[in-house]
Amino acid sequence: MVSSHVAALKTKHAHIEARLREEMNRPAPDDTTIQTLKKRKLLIKEELAAI
Known part of the structure; x- marks a missing residue:
């Protein structure tokens, strides 16, 4: 279950990176x-680090 959440977060992170x-x-x-995308990307990165 956690791995699917991590995969979803990584996908979101990659999508935001592409948009950025x-x-x-x-x-x-x-x-x-740009600021909004960077903040969203950072939040996802922090969430991944917490897992």
Whole structure:
């Protein structure tokens, strides 16, 4: 059960990472979106570390 949760978190983390790269490569990146994505990514990373 825990491994499926970890897998789901890793998938979310990878998805956020991809969106972050995409946003940063835009001609005019949105700083607010970048900050939000980074915070979400960090929360997932912290949750993974706690498991």
